[in-house]
């Protein structure tokens with residue numbers, strides 16, 4: 001079948017609710033009931049494009065960055081979309097008219113990035129016309145309430161997710177900024193079984209790869225996502241692996257246009273195809289040993305090649321439970337994934353935080369933080385994966401990822417010190433993005 005990405009984009013723009021769910025990364029996902037929680041994002045509607053007034057966060061322990069000493073009881077002052085001062089109360093004078101948030105006993109860090117999410121559940125449908133309150137509530141439940149000011153959507157309906165992103169960018173909806181991959185690309189007959197009968201665009205040879213990636217870039221994807229390894233049949237462990245020359249052609253075309261490439265590996269062979277094909281970011285660890293022992297050389301080689309890795313450690317026990325796998329298999333996956341993360345970071349590899357929420361309907365990142373800690377990562381390594389590393393990888397280091405004067409006013413206020421209890425990273429009191437308070441737990445909804 002002749003299949004172009006342009007056709008796919010046009011088709012998916014008209015999808016029914018049923019097809020929309022299939023075109024997500026998980027077939028059969030129930031439309032999760034919409035949870036506002038007790039503290040959804042303010043009223044859900046942004047105040048418009050007016051510059052936000054100055055905000056002063058006072059009395060907090062500030063972690064300016066993963067490699068900087070904390071400020072014990074400091075002040076962060078924002079004005080408009082930027083941080084204008086950070087320091088002790090003696091160093092920072094608060095202008096009259098500033099909104100002051102008393103953060104005594106709380107902790108301030110830079111805003112977080114989640115590098116692996118999906119906007120494929122039914123609640124994201126019709127993002128161009130859904131109410132701002134609905135969308136902001138949904139964004140809060142999945143992301144904003146956990147401190148995420150920026151996310152990388154690694155697979156969804158491009159047109160719908162771009163509509164959602166535009167409404168956030170236009171200050172119509174409170175939520176995180178969105179970087180999106182749109183549709184994913186697979187090897188021949190490589191659409192994952194859980195998405196079928198939908199069929200993702202297939203990269204059959206280098207020439208086709210160049211053509212289809214070009215079409216996707218023309219359609220406006222921010223990043224490219226490949227399944228370099230894919231399990232196409234539920235009744236078989238056979239894996240469809242994307243040939244390295246095809247991966248190379250796809251990544252070269254994306255790089256020519258200044259875009260990064262992510263890959264879903266499924267197993268070690270898929271990770272090796274991504275590494276050898278020049279992929280920038282591996283979207284998961286690859287703990288499965290159904291097709292044989294995982295290749296112990298890969299984490300170091302990936303680190304040396306300058307690849308980034310998104311661990312998604314919580315995903316493996318989540319999947320084990322969903323698929324009712326034997327406890328021994330689940331434990332083996334946990335051990336393998338932790339070993340891959342540790343070997344990769346020890347080799348100097350760049351870790352990017354990501355959880356695969358939107359595929360996982362359990363949005364709470366607490367377990368991911370705990371598992372990263374158990375894998376041997378320090379609070380400061382985890383903070384880097386949430387802030388400075390994604391800023392660096394996505395070319396935003398000059399104005400994002402740190403709490404410092406001149407940086408964008410993207411801040412998270414935590415209820416607890418994650419240097420003592422890593423789970424405190426998920427206990428969020430306030431979130432500021434572009435100088436606006438986009439989440440406040442004290443304002444009950």
Ligand SMILES: [Zn+2]
Pocket residue numbers: 025116117118154356359
């Ligand atoms: Zn995913």
